[in-house]
Amino acid sequence: MSTSPFGTRRTRRWIPWLSILVPSVGWLTFGLYPSLATVYYSLTEYSGVPGTPMNYCGLCNYRNLFTSNYSQVSDAVVATLKYTAGVTVLQIGVGLGLALLLQRRRFGYGLYRALIFMPQIFSVTIVGVLFSLLLDPSSGPAEQILHSLTGGSSAFLGDASVSIWLIVLVNVWMFSGYTMLVYIAGLRRIPLELYEAASLDGCGPIRRFTKITWPMLAPATTVNVFLTAIGSLGEYALILVMTQGQYKTQTIGMFMFNSAFGVNPDLGLGSTLAMVQFVFTAAIGGVLLWRLRRREVAL
Amino acid sequence: MADRNRTIRPSRVLAATAAAALAATGLTACGGGSGSSSSSTTLVVAEWTNAAAVQETQAIDAAFEKANPGVKIKLETAPTTAGAWPALQSSLEASKGVDVLAQFAQSPEKYAPAGSGVTVGGTPALISSGQLLDLSKQSFMSRFDSTTQKFAMGYKDGIYGVTMAEYVNNSGMFYKKDLLAKYGLSVPTTFDEFISDLKTLKSKGLTPLYVAGKDGIQNIVWMGIYNQLMMQDKPASEATSVFMAKDNAFLNGTQNWNSALYQDAANRYEQIMQYIEPNAGGVSFASAPGTWSAKTDDYPFFVDGSFDGNTIAADNPALNFGMMAIPGTDNAAWNRADLAPDLAWTVPTWSKHQDLALKYLDFFTQQTNYEAWVKATGSLSTQTAVPTPTLKWTDWLQTNASKGFPGTTLPWLPANVGTGNPAGGPTLTETKPFGSKDLLAALDDSAKAYTAAVKK
Known part of the structure; x- marks a missing residue:
């Protein structure tokens, strides 16, 4: 009988099956089962309080989205789109700008990159509470700064016209470092010969950026746009801490959280909103990915 | 169902930070489990964060542990802001991992008649589905004003919680x-x-x-x-x-x-x-x-x-x-x-330490403990023998609170x-x-x- 670190020939046969079985059980338990349960809960009237009845009601929750809850759903869709567009555009812009500034291997640049990346590792809750305090119109410094600069004042997070944009800015502050790092990786893969040739042809910095840097960063842009947009479409944690969805900041994710886990939870409605969010994210994410990949090929 | 007449309870920033983090990351699902060993029994108590109430509860818990060697009390708390308390409560209920659970007191009005087609949620759902113990026959209930107790946590012939606190909330x-x-x-x-x-x-x-x-x-x-x-x-x-x-x-x-x-x-x-x-x-x-x-x-x-x-x-x-x-x-x-009748202690029917939980409530509601608790929280007293505490800011309440009405x-x-x-x-x-x-x-x-x- 042959010997090996993996046992006998007979036991070795089971190793691949075991390798598949363990992650499969994990996926079935923690991935597929909760997903299927969410689909089922969305077809029920169920408060989520253990021991209370769960009544199958077909598409009743979906119907309610377009009738009694229509105004909340439409407001949530608008808030989600604003939030996603704002975060994606700003984070890509800021991340790219920072990458262009800090891509060089010079003394001290590593420290700046680390400092800019640092908010990413902070807890969303800590960041949310911190900015809520900064933006408190009675006791926070933001009000004093605004007043000294413009003479005006603002309720900040309590003003529906600016509240969602303030949360967008906080999100961008937190996560631009990540976008920057992806872009820096992309920038370092661009052959220097391309820039040398362009310089010889008389290209200035703007043309070098538009004709070389931006097109060559297409794969990094795909990754950044896709990840940022998908993350923003499901966002609720930062909003939960900063406004709890008040003042026109209730995104679909926030609406789902409030419905499923709020003061009087309704897991049926919450699960229905989770399904809506899934479809919404899959549709927008799919279109984005398709467009970005086509752009990469075209370039 | 929205519950707008229930104004959020006080919380301090740090407490909100900690518990909202749990809510935001879903870690509340790991909430306390009640366990026992041959040498000690752990009684899990959960209440929302109100700094003064939590501090006084901890003091009473320490006294209870001292009076009952071998008993440990694990106090779980979360603020009512940022959905942290409902999240903690849900996880404790789902894991059946709590022995004494605080609930916001209700009113008879919460139970919609069957013909209305309206289903009850929240605490009334727990009560009407038989998940909270009827405390009406417990001896410690005689310490309290029965009308308030019946109004706040009564359902049919039972009383499913002992209402400890009452505040002027709306108005x-x-x-x-x-x-x-x-x-x-x-x-x-x-x-x-x-x-x-x-x-x-x-x-x-x-x-x-x-x-x-x-x-x-x-x-x-x-x-x-x-x-x-x-x-x-x-x-x-x-x-x-x-x-x-x-x-x-x-x-x-x-x-x-x-x-x-x-x-x-x-x-x-x-x-x-x-x-x-x-x-x-x-x-x-x-x-x-x-x-x-x-x-x-x-x-x-x-x-x-x-x-x-x-x-x-x-x-x-x-x-x-x-x-x-x-x-x-x-x-x-x-x-x-x-x-607004406020914090009511309840005992789930699936609590692993029901007798100990009832003993805890008996201890908690003893006059000296309750006096200290209402003084610390600023609550109106719901016990007949304990007057509402005289604090520097309660002069109007001393004269007028008794004329008030329980809110809608x-x-x-x-x-x-x-x-x-x-x-x-x-x-x-x-x-x-x-x-x-x-x-x-x-x-x-x-x-x-x-x-x-x-x-x-």
């Missing part, structure tokens, strides 16, 4: 005595007097009214006024029948959010709101008591529940302040405090009416002065939404 307002005295004003007793005081204070360059508008505390004014208008001079004992009649009227379509009473309340609310801090929409519930107490030369009035009284006193011990009910009507006798809840709504649905009443963060919508127009929207929500 609650603090005032700075020295500022009123400085401008020659007395505590207003009617709506006209109140508006006149606000006008006078504004003319002196003050911002008369402070409110944590970011967290919707303006609801205290709105609901306080319409409750006073609804109750008028009726005795507190009629509150249940008055509110049940209101609920039935909503369901039958003879009353709605745009009925005359609510329009009257809306007009009064709007008049008062003309005098608030202009940026109150951004003021958070967590920071408001501290800010108000620190600013001794402005904000003479502060809309908030009496549960924050001791917090304010601790934030600025030198502040000379009092607590009163907002005078929302033209008749001084109608302007009573809207009382919202009309019956189907459970799947989502958060922010106007069927549960106007969202005041969207109406003037916090938003752009006119409150009377919002009442019309709410009336339409309610009709749509209950339409069979």
